[in-house]
Amino acid sequence: MPLLNVLLFARARELAEASSTTLTLPDDPPASVADARAELLTRFPQLSGVLQTSIFALNKTYVKRDDERVAIVRAGDELAVVPPISGG
Amino acid sequence: MPLLNVLLFARARELAEASSTTLTLPDDPPASVADARAELLTRFPQLSGVLQTSIFALNKTYVKRDDERVAIVRAGDELAVVPPISGG
Amino acid sequence: MPSPPPPRIRVRILTEPIDERESIEFVRSPLAGAISTFIGTARNTYHGVDVLELAYECYEPMALEVLDAVARETCARYAGDGDERRVTVDGRGGMGVVAMDIAHRVGTVGVTETSVVVSCAASHRKDACDAVAEAMELLKARAPIWKKEILDVVDETSGTRV
Amino acid sequence: MPSPPPPRIRVRILTEPIDERESIEFVRSPLAGAISTFIGTARNTYHGVDVLELAYECYEPMALEVLDAVARETCARYAGDGDERRVTVDGRGGMGVVAMDIAHRVGTVGVTETSVVVSCAASHRKDACDAVAEAMELLKARAPIWKKEILDVVDETSGTRV
Numbered sequence: 146m147p148l149l150n151v152l153l154f155a156r157a158r159e160l161a162e163a164s165s166t167t168l169t170l171p172d173d174p175p176a177s178v179a180d181a182r183a184e185l186l187t188r189f190p191q192l193s194g195v196l197q198t199s200i201f202a203l204n205k206t207y208v209k210r211d212d213e214r215v216a217i218v219r220a221g222d223e224l225a226v227v228p229p230i231s232g233g
Numbered sequence: 234m235p236l237l238n239v240l241l242f243a244r245a246r247e248l249a250e251a252s253s254t255t256l257t258l259p260d261d262p263p264a265s266v267a268d269a270r271a272e273l274l275t276r277f278p279q280l281s282g283v284l285q286t287s288i289f290a291l292n293k294t295y296v297k298r299d300d301e302r303v304a305i306v307r308a309g310d311e312l313a314v315v316p317p318i319s320g321g
Numbered sequence: 322m323p324s325p326p327p328p329r330i331r332v333r334i335l336t337e338p339i340d341e342r343e344s345i346e347f348v349r350s351p352l353a354g355a356i357s358t359f360i361g362t363a364r365n366t367y368h369g370v371d372v373l374e375l376a377y378e379c380y381e382p383m384a385l386e387v388l389d390a391v392a393r394e395t396c397a398r399y400a401g402d403g404d405e406r407r408v409t410v411d412g413r414g415g416m417g418v419v420a421m422d423i424a425h426r427v428g429t430v431g432v433t434e435t436s437v438v439v440s441c442a443a444s445h446r447k448d449a450c451d452a453v454a455e456a457m458e459l460l461k462a463r464a465p466i467w468k469k470e471i472l473d474v475v476d477e478t479s480g481t482r483v
Numbered sequence: 484m485p486s487p488p489p490p491r492i493r494v495r496i497l498t499e500p501i502d503e504r505e506s507i508e509f510v511r512s513p514l515a516g517a518i519s520t521f522i523g524t525a526r527n528t529y530h531g532v533d534v535l536e537l538a539y540e541c542y543e544p545m546a547l548e549v550l551d552a553v554a555r556e557t558c559a560r561y562a563g564d565g566d567e568r569r570v571t572v573d574g575r576g577g578m579g580v581v582a583m584d585i586a587h588r589v590g591t592v593g594v595t596e597t598s599v600v601v602s603c604a605a606s607h608r609k610d611a612c613d614a615v616a617e618a619m620e621l622l623k624a625r626a627p628i629w630k631k632e633i634l635d636v637v638d639e640t641s642g643t644r645v
Binding site for chain 3: 225
């Protein structure tokens with residue numbers, strides 16, 4: 146049962162009214178980023194809109210939307226919700 | 234008989250050992266930049282090489298090589314010898 | 322023929338105002354004939370609405386890794402072969418890019434203030450300019466940094482500016 | 484929709500060192516989200532031979548006229564239509580270029596020192612960067628300015644450096 150650290154930024158942070166949270170996910174079969182996405186939606190239904198346009202970064206590396214099912218999360222990992230970026 | 238001020242720059246200035254000179258040119262028919270080029274070559278044979286790669290600026294406007302015969306010089310005009318430029 | 326030295330690279334996330342001159346001096350080099358600097362500044366309008374200020378937010382540890390990767394990729398792409406004996410007519414070559422500095426500010430950025438600086442030094446002009454343009458494209462595409470325009474519009478329900 | 488103001492333009496020939504920061508501050512504007520600066524610096528090599536310093540010579544009255552024309556032509560080419568309401572996805576538009584500064588140094592310029600600065604502010608990034616690149620192309624093609632590399636080679640006849 147990995148305890149996953151989740152960081153929330155920008156619109157996701159504002160809507161969740163939190164800059165981070167932790168998720169407890171099943172470990173058999175091991176949980177994926179897709180499971181984390183579903184669990185986040187359950188915990189914060191208000192993120193429904195922003196999650197559609199967000200991608201995740203797992204331990205500071207972007208996870209492509211198509212790879213979320215195969216990207217396994219482990220205890221202590223850091224997962225970030227990345228709404229559309231606008232640096233510069 | 235217009236008295237033409239001629240400015241010499243860069244390699245032309247070095248070879249002529251002068252940064253300016255004056256040329257007296259016939260005014261009937263009126264003298265052209267081409268006449269000034271010929272007179273400069275007579276006065277400063279050592280400019281032969283650099284003049285081949287130079288263009289002239291008459292009163293701060295470049296004269297195309299093909300226009301030297303039709304560009305009339307008048308008394309008090311300022312003609313500059315412009316060897317290949319290399320600003321920047 | 323000397324081979325180009327590894328590029329000097331620095332990336333920073335700053336809460337204080339960015340010193341553009343210091344960025345230029347960081348990249349300046351006797352190997353370089355060209356320095357290109359791009360400076361992003363806070364504009365006073367957003368889709369025609371007046372902007373009071375910008376608020377930047379950042380996932381800092383990842384942003385620093387991304388900016389470092391952006392700088393390294395860009396420097397590698399515009400690296401030279403070290404041959405300074407040839408006449409360059411295309412504004413490229415020689416040592417190529419020799420240094421790059423990227424700094425992004427976070428927090429509140431007032432109108433006209435600098436939000437981002439990318440400076441690059443190269444032997445020749447086009448390598449420096451193209452490397453800066455490419456680094457900015459990559460930064461905007463990849464760096465986990467968010468800009469929010471604080472607009473001069475009062476929300477009628479809450480009475481606060483949006 | 485406001486129409487763009489006429490661009491602020493300044494051109495200078497300087498015998499003293501060029502202050503890059505002052506050039507950046509000259510073009511900075513609340514209308515601009517982007518400033519691009521190109522800085523030409525004296526490189527330590529010329530066709531593989533060590534350079535001690537550069538010597539620049541200029542036909543100053545004409546050079547000032549040419550630099551002014553270069554700035555005006557470039558600003559006109561990258562002018563905007565004043566429409567800041569549209570989302571720009573191509574890094575152009577809005578007010579376009581709003582200010583340009585060109586400064587060229589003459590006399591002796593030591594290695595790493597700045598010989599030329601072109602700064603440009605625009606609503607958006609690509610207009611600023613392209614305007615600077617184009618102004619540099621036009622400057623190099625038209626401005627009556629000459630650079631001489633003072634090389635670390637002693638002429639065997641005269642005993643002087645060439």
